[in-house]
Amino acid sequence: MDNRLIPMEATVITRTQESPSIFSLGLRFTDSALNDQYSFQPGQFNMLYVFGIGEVPISIVSDPQQTDELVHTIRNVGRVTQALSTLKPGDRLGIRGPYGRGWPLQAAHQHDVLIVTGGLGCAPSVSIINYIMSRRHQFGRVSIIQGVKHSDDLIWQTRYQEWMQQDNTQVLLAADVAGHGWSWHIGLVTELLPQVELDITQAIIMLCGPEMMMQATAQQLLSSGANADQIWLSMERNMQCATGLCGHCQYGADFICKDGPVFCYSTIQDRLGRRGI
């Protein structure tokens, strides 16, 4: 059987409850040789397997250089993620991966980077933000815009605070609905784009979140002079094999599991935001 379809056993090292519905699992292969061999790029994902339940694709949020654990941030929304949420340190599960094409690290090298994310704990964007912050000198100015529906949904407040302290780094937050004590913008992420303190015509732009939000953001950036080739998006669809075979993740002619999940805007602009694609 194709080895790429068979999981490897891993152990839960850490479990962190990030919000009522979001948790992170730090995992390590049981076979230490696999830990040494395994490498990935930010934006790639693993298939996580829970015994007797099944598999689910999950982005890797830890740093590629971090060797003690592979961290996956997961929202408890379905059958397998519900089962993953019950795992405790010491429990065993399966991993296979990494899969897909991650963020355009080479293109972003020594460039300004704008990251716009929406939704709860958008893991693919966290992976690239963490990556950049750990190698801050390799990038130019960095602006991060994070939007949530309700201000109470915002997780990792301390991380945003830390990122804000970094040189040449701007963090802007938005909530559609603000609770008590919210000092940030109330409204959409697109309304924050004019505040971005970098030259968007030269920056590498990375988007992650609901498709409508990414489309609105991309269109506004394009009308402000950004080029379609500078804009990158992390897409999601049902994935079951993660190897381009099962057909579920087809997005137009692309297989998100192998041609993505990160796509250049110019390659998917014909489809983005259209319903039922």
Add this chain to the structure above:
Amino acid sequence: MTHTGFLPRDHFDKLFDALQSIGAECIGPVVSAGTIAYQPLSSSTQFPHGVHDEQAPGSYRLTSTTDARWFSWANGAQAIKPLVFAPLETLWRSERDQQGKLCFVAHQENPALTAIIGVRACDLAALALQDQHFLNEHSYDEAYARRRQQLILIAVNCTHPAATCFCHSTGDGPQASSHFDILLDELDDGFAVTTASTMGEKIIQAMTLELETLQPAQLDEINRANRQAGEQQSRHLPAVDLQQLLSTMQESSRWQDIAQRCLSCGNCTSVCPSCFCHSHQEAPAADGLSSTHSRQWDSCFTHGHSYIHGQVIRKDTHQRYRQWLTHKFSGWFQQYGRSGCVGCGRCISWCPVGIDVTEELHAMVNEAQHG
């Protein structure tokens, strides 16, 4: 390709003997449950004798005739696809011990050498498409590959296309041009034989019979029959750039019109010889100590196909039909360099409400041209 010789009908079983002598199991067309199905067989007596088929949108019937030929019919619901891309198969098993430690066990089958007798040009073309999908360098499927490597393909040129067939317009038939080991052309008293591979030659050499020399008159009859089989086909795809057409018709009201008729049952994808979608499934054993991970054919017409964290991307039937048709006639070009349709017409015959993919494409051309 030149004909190797002529095999008299009375001696056809020498071919079965030769296949058995090289250790091959034989699969071929038989009448089963009112249709032509590909099943294990060991003698020409099991072929359909005196059988024709009548196919129309939403209709498939076998009829009896006095025709003494064995291959005077167009394809039934399935042919090669289930024999290489299994409808349901185990991928691996996981075992959990008392300490919760997991062990993953690969499931590997070792398929027998298998000769399929009587495959048609449309299904050979579809097999080539499936090969592109399952055996490309990025997505190489071992289970598919193992079965594929064990296949011996003995084609029979189709001289009786159904009313639903349009392989002539897709360029995939009715004459087989590649991907077979042996090609047969049926005549009243026997078969013209063409070998196209080392395996094909090996099989003919293993026969305890010298093939006769094919006569010019026989050759003329074969050429005439093959030409007529193409000319008989009344259905055809629109002679336009389908990728271009579909790119402009994504918001057409025709999709809603089709959705008024389409049951979203997935029959078309089940019988389509190129459809490759499959779902992964998990079946834990009752004792809680092991679990089986398998895959099963899936369809883009199901609710679950586009399910993702609490939402369904293609909730409506018109979106699912659009997905299927657009993938088949546009997406395949970008994925594998050609259309995913080989003109076998199965999706027309086996659609319970008789939706005709060629008619829908013509309607879209008409709408694109005249609004």
